[in-house]
Amino acid sequence: MKKSALKKSRNLEKSRQEILSAAFSLIFARGFQGVSIDDIVKQTSMTKGAFYHQFPTKLDLGYALVEEVIRPMILERWIKPLESFENPLEGILKQIKNLIGKASPEELSLGCPLNNLVQEMSSQDEGFRERLQAALQLWIDEMEVHIKRAKKDGYLKSDVNTRYVAHFIVMTHEGFYGMLKGLQEPKAFDALFDSLKRYFQTIST
Known part of the structure; x- marks a missing residue:
């Protein structure tokens, strides 16, 4: 060139x-x-x-936001950091505490970029719906990779369904943001975080 x-x-x-x-x-x-x-x-x-x-068009911009900004953000914030943890469950808890638990009330009031677009645009435009669905699927797929690693290395019980756990963790991330955005009460994080820790205890060896 x-x-x-x-x-x-x-x-x-x-x-x-x-x-x-x-x-x-x-x-x-x-x-x-x-x-x-x-x-x-x-x-x-x-x-x-x-x-x-x-x-x-504006829709072309919206599609690019999902594919070129939000998808990489998911990997950078929630997936790649888990690579440095021997037990991925510990990494998941640490990331949630750092990125959500320590966020300012102003940040929490905005919610999650992905979830916001899912709520606003999934029913409005098929192109948006497909791309948002693919972003969520990417998150679940990549999360399951680490959940499988945790199971293989003996951190999870042998009967744990790794796909179900991956779905639950992604849903929990989004639920944290949704609840904290709706309640406008950062202290609610402690109750949500404690519930997730207790869930991890039930599936851990």
């Missing part, structure tokens, strides 16, 4: 990331339907024409 073409490609990618970053912050705070393209463009250094060059 010629230098000029390479530079253009890099500039386009930089512009795309700038738009996605601005869009994510606004949509996380106000919802997909509560944010306009003009709102997003105002938060960037680009023109509306540059926006449309990257994303022909």
Whole structure:
């Protein structure tokens, strides 16, 4: 690739990331339907024409948010950290405590980006529904990899269904965010966290 073409490609990618970053912050705070393209463009250094060059429609932007921002975020926040734990269950508890238990009330009031979009857009658009479903499936699949590791290494009882546990853990993550967002009471985290620890005790050896 010629230098000029390479530079253009890099500039386009930089512009795309700038738009996605601005869009994510606004949509996380106000919802997909509560944010306009003009709102997003105002938060960037680009023109509306540059926006449309990257994303022909607002839906195209929404799809990209799920695939290019939220999916990688799931892996970075909830899956990759588990690799450093001999017992993945300990890693799950630590990540929940660090990322949810220590979050500010302002952060908790926004909820979970993925869950917010599931609630808002799954019934509104098939393309959104498919992509959000795939993101949840990715989370469950990758979580099960670590649950299987925990079982193989003797941390879980032999009769534990790893798929069920993976589903339950992802549901619990989303439930934490939903409850804390709805209750507006950060102290409720302690009760939820204690219940999850007790569940882990019932399935552990």
